[in-house]
Amino acid sequence: MGNKFWPIFFIFWPVVAIITCVIAPAYGWWFPTPPLSKLGVQIDNLFYLILVIVTVTFVGTHIALGYVLWRGVDNREKKAWFSHGSHNLEVLWSIAPAGVLLFISLYQLDVWRQFRVTSSFPADTQLLAEVTARQFEWRIRYPKPGREFKNSMEVKQWLAGPQDGDLYTVNDLRIPVDKNVLIYLRSMDVQHSFFVPALRIKQDAVPGTVIPIWFGATQRGDFDLTCTELCGWGHYKMRGRVFAQTEVEHGQYLKTLEAEQSFDGVTKPGTSGAMVASWGVSDSVKDDD
Numbered sequence: 001m002g003n004k005f006w007p008i009f010f011i012f013w014p015v016v017a018i019i020t021c022v023i024a025p026a027y028g029w030w031f032p033t034p035p036l037s038k039l040g041v042q043i044d045n046l047f048y049l050i051l052v053i054v055t056v057t058f059v060g061t062h063i064a065l066g067y068v069l070w071r072g073v074d075n076r077e078k079k080a081w082f083s084h085g086s087h088n089l090e091v092l093w094s095i096a097p098a099g100v101l102l103f104i105s106l107y108q109l110d111v112w113r114q115f116r117v118t119s120s121f122p123a124d125t126q127l128l129a130e131v132t133a134r135q136f137e138w139r140i141r142y143p144k145p146g147r148e149f150k151n152s153m154e155v156k157q158w159l160a161g162p163q164d165g166d167l168y169t170v171n172d173l174r175i176p177v178d179k180n181v182l183i184y185l186r187s188m189d190v191q192h193s194f195f196v197p198a199l200r201i202k203q204d205a206v207p208g209t210v211i212p213i214w215f216g217a218t219q220r221g222d223f224d225l226t227c228t229e230l231c232g233w234g235h236y237k238m239r240g241r242v243f244a245q246t247e248v249e250h251g252q253y254l255k256t257l258e259a260e261q262s263f264d265g266v267t268k269p270g271t272s273g274a275m276v277a278s279w280g281v282s283d284s285v286k287d288d289d
């Protein structure tokens with residue numbers, strides 16, 4: 001009976017892995033939040049599939065390693081067998097992972113299609129905004145409220161640059177809950193990545209391209225929007241919020257934005273001056289009247 005420290009050490013870890021896998025769901029260790037978007041459930045399922053594959057591989061190889069060590073400790077007199085390469089084994093361990101990867105790539109195709117292929121976007125998807133990433137913020141441009149795009153030519157024109165009546169915010173994206181919304185993602189400088197963990201949405205913003213992405217939040221709330229592509233010294237602070245609101249709240253929000261951003265700084269005689277008051281200059285303007 002030799003020293004069994006190493007075999008026990010190597011068998012200990014797969015046991016920890018199995019216990020962790022079993023208790024993790026009860027403690028919410030898998031994901032920071034449940035998936036709060038329709039596609040999020042399917043994306044999580046892909047993660048779980050990969051988790052099962054790597055867990056089986058990890059546990060299997062470590063148990064095999066532990067077993068070999070355990071046997072070896074008791075047979076120290078016996079000469080070890082040295083292999084100088086086995087063609088059959090090499091073929092086997094090349095084909096097996098290749099098969100697993102091929103399986104994953106085929107298995108995920110449908111989720112990929114739903115998320116990425118524009119002709120597969122849900123028919124009721126509505127254009128919400130253009131989101132432009134730049135070092136180190138998210139610039140959001142909404143079309144003028146009530147503006148309906150009738151064809152892709154109009155959308156192209158809108159994407160070509162600022163249009164009369166557009167609304168702007170920075171690091172603050174509002175979406176109506178339970179609706180499928182479309183954003184056009186672009187970058188002003190380097191590569192960034194638009195990531196809303198709670199909605200399981202992640203898409204690179206690539207300079208020179210405009211990338212359409214759709215998503216739909218299934219719950220009201222506000223969620224982190226982070227950049228997940230190391231984009232420069234200020235990458236760590238490139239974050240915003242995504243607010244999922246009811247449709248009424250969302251409409252109200254856009255109306256308020258519109259009133260603020262189309263205000264020309266002049267109150268007409270007889271108006272309440274409420275807008276001026278919100279900018280904190282009501283007294284001086286009233287004096288001028």
Ligand SMILES: [Cu+2]
Nearest residue numbers: 192227231238
């Ligand atoms: Cu960035």
